[in-house]
Amino acid sequence: xxxxxxxxxxxxxxxxxxxxxxxxxxxxxxxxxxxxxxxxxxxxxxxxxxxxxxxxxxxxxxxxxxxxxxxxxxxxxxxxxxxxxxxxxxxxxxxxxxxxxxxxxxxxxxxxxxxxxxxxxxxxxxxxxxxxxxxxxxxxxxxxxxxxxxxxxxxxxxxxxxxxxxxxxxxxxxxxxxxxxxxxxxxxxxxxxxxxxxxxxxxxxxxxxxxxxxxxxxxxxxxxxxxxxxxxxxxxxxxxxxxxxxxxxxxxxxxxxxxxxxxxxxxxxxxxxxxxxxxxxxxxxxxxxxxxxxxxxxxxxxxxxxxxxxxxxxxxxxxxxxxxxxxxxxxxxxxxxxxxxxxxxxxxxxxxxxxxxxxxxxxxxxxxxxxxxxxxxxxxxxxxxxxxxxxxxxxxxxxxxxxxxxxxx
Amino acid sequence: xxxxxxxxxxxxxxxxxxxxxxxxxxxxxxxxxxxxxxxxxxxxxxxxxxxxxxxxxxxxxxxxxxxxxxxxxxxxxxxxxxxxxxxxxxxxxxxxxxxxxxxxxxxxxxxxxxxxxxxxxxxxxxxxxxxxxxxxxxxxxxxxxxxxxxxxxxxxxxxxxxxxxxxxxxxxxxxxxxxxxxxxxxxxxxxxxxxxxxxxxxxxxxxxxxxxxxxxxxxxxxxxxxxxxxxxxxxxxxxxxxxxxxxxxxxxxxxxxxxxxxxxxxxxxxxxxxxxxxxxxxxxxxxxxxxxxxxxxxxxxxxxxxxxxxxxxxxxxxxxxxxxxxxxxxxxxxxxxxxxxxxxxxxxxxxxxxxxxxxxxxxxxxxxxxxxxxxxxxxxxxxxxxxxxxxxxxxxxxxxxxxxxxxxx
Numbered sequence: 006x007x008x009x010x011x012x013x014x015x016x017x018x019x020x021x022x023x024x025x026x027x028x029x030x031x032x033x034x035x036x037x038x039x040x041x042x043x044x045x046x047x048x049x050x051x052x053x054x055x056x057x058x059x060x061x062x063x064x065x066x067x068x069x070x071x072x073x074x075x076x077x078x079x080x081x082x083x084x085x086x087x088x089x090x091x092x093x094x095x096x097x098x099x100x101x102x103x104x105x106x107x108x109x110x111x112x113x114x115x116x117x118x119x120x121x122x123x124x125x126x127x128x129x130x131x132x133x134x135x136x137x138x139x140x141x142x143x144x145x146x147x148x149x150x151x152x153x154x155x156x157x158x159x160x161x162x163x164x165x166x167x168x169x170x171x172x173x174x175x176x177x178x179x180x181x182x183x184x185x186x187x188x189x190x191x192x193x194x195x196x197x198x199x200x201x202x203x204x205x206x207x208x209x210x211x212x213x214x215x216x217x218x219x220x221x222x223x224x225x226x227x228x229x230x231x232x233x234x235x236x237x238x239x240x241x242x243x244x245x246x247x248x249x250x251x252x253x254x255x256x257x258x259x260x261x262x263x264x265x266x267x268x269x270x271x272x273x274x275x276x277x278x279x280x281x282x283x284x285x286x287x288x289x290x291x292x293x294x295x296x297x298x299x300x301x302x303x304x305x306x307x308x309x310x311x312x313x314x315x316x317x318x319x320x321x322x323x324x325x326x327x328x329x330x331x332x333x334x335x336x337x338x339x340x341x342x343x344x345x346x347x348x349x350x351x352x353x354x355x356x357x358x359x360x361x362x363x364x365x366x367x368x369x370x371x372x373x374x375x376x377x378x379x380x381x382x383x384x385x386x387x388x389x390x391x392x393x394x395x396x397x398x399x400x401x402x403x404x405x406x407x408x409x410x411x412x413x414x
Numbered sequence: 415x416x417x418x419x420x421x422x423x424x425x426x427x428x429x430x431x432x433x434x435x436x437x438x439x440x441x442x443x444x445x446x447x448x449x450x451x452x453x454x455x456x457x458x459x460x461x462x463x464x465x466x467x468x469x470x471x472x473x474x475x476x477x478x479x480x481x482x483x484x485x486x487x488x489x490x491x492x493x494x495x496x497x498x499x500x501x502x503x504x505x506x507x508x509x510x511x512x513x514x515x516x517x518x519x520x521x522x523x524x525x526x527x528x529x530x531x532x533x534x535x536x537x538x539x540x541x542x543x544x545x546x547x548x549x550x551x552x553x554x555x556x557x558x559x560x561x562x563x564x565x566x567x568x569x570x571x572x573x574x575x576x577x578x579x580x581x582x583x584x585x586x587x588x589x590x591x592x593x594x595x596x597x598x599x600x601x602x603x604x605x606x607x608x609x610x611x612x613x614x615x616x617x618x619x620x621x622x623x624x625x626x627x628x629x630x631x632x633x634x635x636x637x638x639x640x641x642x643x644x645x646x647x648x649x650x651x652x653x654x655x656x657x658x659x660x661x662x663x664x665x666x667x668x669x670x671x672x673x674x675x676x677x678x679x680x681x682x683x684x685x686x687x688x689x690x691x692x693x694x695x696x697x698x699x700x701x702x703x704x705x706x707x708x709x710x711x712x713x714x715x716x717x718x719x720x721x722x723x724x725x726x727x728x729x730x731x732x733x734x735x736x737x738x739x740x741x742x743x744x745x746x747x748x749x750x751x752x753x754x755x756x757x758x759x760x761x762x763x764x765x766x767x768x769x770x771x772x773x774x775x776x777x778x779x780x781x782x783x784x785x786x787x788x789x790x791x792x793x794x795x796x797x798x799x800x801x802x803x804x805x806x807x808x809x810x811x812x813x814x815x816x817x818x819x820x821x822x823x
Binding site: 126129344 | 468469470471472501502503535536538648723724730731733736737738740741744745752753767768769809810811815817818
């Protein structure tokens with residue numbers, strides 16, 4: 006990481022000119038009353054862009070936020086957990102509109118300056134009578150404090166076990182800008198947008214065309230390279246607001262490099278936090294596929310391995326089962342010569358030329374690695390220069406138990 | 415089912431002119447000594463064809479059996495469980511060759527008349543010193559009895575909990591031919607060949623070109639329409655031998671229709687038995703996708719749903735979660751208008767026009783259906799005439815527990 010990049014507290018409130026607040030409205034149906042709604046507000050109009058789910062089934066807030074982003078501007082984001090407002094048809098769109106309208110009235114801004122995100126149960130209409138008072142409460146208590154950003158990060162949790170925040174200060178000459186964000190996401194995590202929500206705020210001034218380009222690039226290398234269960238949800242959203250309050254505008258190549266690095270740092274932190282908190286998972290695996298004929302092939306092989314139920318079960322059982330990994334590579338739809346494949350755990354070769362290469366002592370060593378909470382797996386196809394890196398998890402009995410029903414959200 | 419088709423006992427020994435025998439050689443490493451090798455032998459040379467895994471990582475017995483099938487003829491099949499002889503490189507090919515050589519010597523036939531199948535652990539060399547005496551024992555005790563076919567069906571079990579056999583007698587005018595088979599398969603079951611082995615024997619006389627064509631067609635509608643975990647293995651094999659001992663040759667359109675129907679009946683029985691015995695699964699779901707723009711689209715949607723970890727977990731929890739089904743349909747890569755989708759459980763609508771359509775009483779009724787051991791799910795996309803039918807299962811904690819390691823095989 007660049008020495009100009011300094012980790013700071015504050016999440017979505019780390020950057021100057023942003024306020025936030027959370028409310029507990031009772032949208033989450035079980036357990037004690039918890040935060041389940043929040044507002045993130047820029048004191049001045051901000052450049053805003055988003056990256057959304059590729060699922061053809063898009064939740065109402067995704068449809069509405071895309072519409073409100075057409076002009077590349079926004080002032081506020083309203084987020085709720087406990088109900089995804091997905092598969093809710095026209096009434097769902099109306100409900101999302103009413104959420105943005107209520108925020109607009111409470112803040113004295115236009116509804117199309119308000120973005121909206123929802124996460125939670127699919128197929129149930131939003132309880133607007135609970136949401137409206139929540140919006141008023143949050144709007145009345147907006148603050149730029151670490152406590153406010155923490156409450157906001159908590160308010161978007163569903164099956165997440167911990168709130169997820171990250172922020173950095175970036176020196177540019179004698180001045181500095183800040184960037185921070187929060188995310189939620191635990192199950193339904195897959196490349197091409199996870200079931201995740203993420204809001205990133207920066208006080209740099211960034212032209213919307215560049216912000217759109219760089220957010221796409223960074224997302225493809227962070228949030229789109231993690232997978233928990235291969236499912237791709239209806240609500241995935243990454244929103245980024247840039248309000249320019251720092252008076253630093255991102256224009257030169259050096260400034261763009263610094264901004265890209267900082268955005269990548271925030272997204273990488275949040276992506277890793279999402280995987281590490283995967284529903285019921287017990288291990289984080291850094292999977293690298295190299296030597297593929299193309300980058301696309303490397304991703305195909307990576308996803309086949311990272312999403313294979315059998316590979317993931319083996320990892321849960323501390324079994325460095327290179328056979329299942331090779332098997333998954335074989336059906337990935339990529340060029341492959343099984344007799345060339347090399348597989349290693351934390352740098353220790355498990356297979357070379359498509360065959361096991363360890364004696365009993367070596368296998369015991371591999372099993373010790375696969376029993377760690379975090380380890381790396383390298384799959385080298387020895388065919389070309391295509392490479393892909395993914396973060397993935399194991400598949401545990403706890404995952405299944407947690408997902409037997411989502412009534413508990 | 416046609417009235418000319420009569421279910422009979424006997425599995426691979428049901429058809430005339432076939433003998434079989436099983437042996438317990440100690441290839442399966444745990445528990446008491448169990449059958450783990452068998453021979454299926456035709457008394458006369460038979461027409462023979464096979465369908466094999468599409469995985470680029472092919473096990474040695476797959477490579478060798480394909481080679482031995484080039485002339486469209488075979489006399490015998492040797493099968494073992496406990497070791498898949500996959501990812502074993504050149505030594506693995508040699509071991510498979512030595513298995514067929516040993517059978518050839520024991521039976522006094524040519525090695526290229528012998529086909530070979532293995533199932534079990536991947537990446538470990540075959541214990542040939544245990545296999546050779548097993549082949550001699552089996553060759554010495556060949557019989558055409560229901561007990562012999564049952565022992566053979568048991569000998570190919572790995573994590574299967576029950577042996578899988580099926581056989582029919584088919585009346586053609588005043589004469590009849592017989593067809594029967596056995597299969598194994600429990601995990602790594604996916605469309606485009608499951609982790610399964612299957613041997614089918616018939617005493618009809620069938621030209622190899624027609625036998626190849628019809629086996630492909632029937633396989634695509636039976637074994638390739640089942641999925642347990644979406645994984646596609648290195649060893650999948652369906653072999654079919656036709657020895658003509660019944661003196662009925664399949665030549666006319668009517669004879670071909672009768673044969674196709676009988677082959678389909680055997681394969682459908684075995685495919686259903688494989689799904690019903692899916693590792694640690696508790697439910698069998700008949701999934702129909704209709705109204706797709708094309709048959710390929712229907713299959714894409716069907717596989718996305720049938721392989722979704724979240725859909726499968728919901729089923730395990732008796733949760734008729736149509737939202738997760740719609741979500742999976744949305745990322746299947748097929749044409750879809752979410753607002754047109756209809757989802758029904760055992761004929762009871764759960765969602766219409768992409769939205770839930772039941773009150774609390776209706777939802778309770780749906781939950782009762784989803785709690786059954788077997789139920790049907792219909793997904794109608796209302797876009798065209800494409801249709802696909804799949805058999806699938808839920809995803810349980812037991813599945814994960816069973817697959818934490820395959821050391822137990």
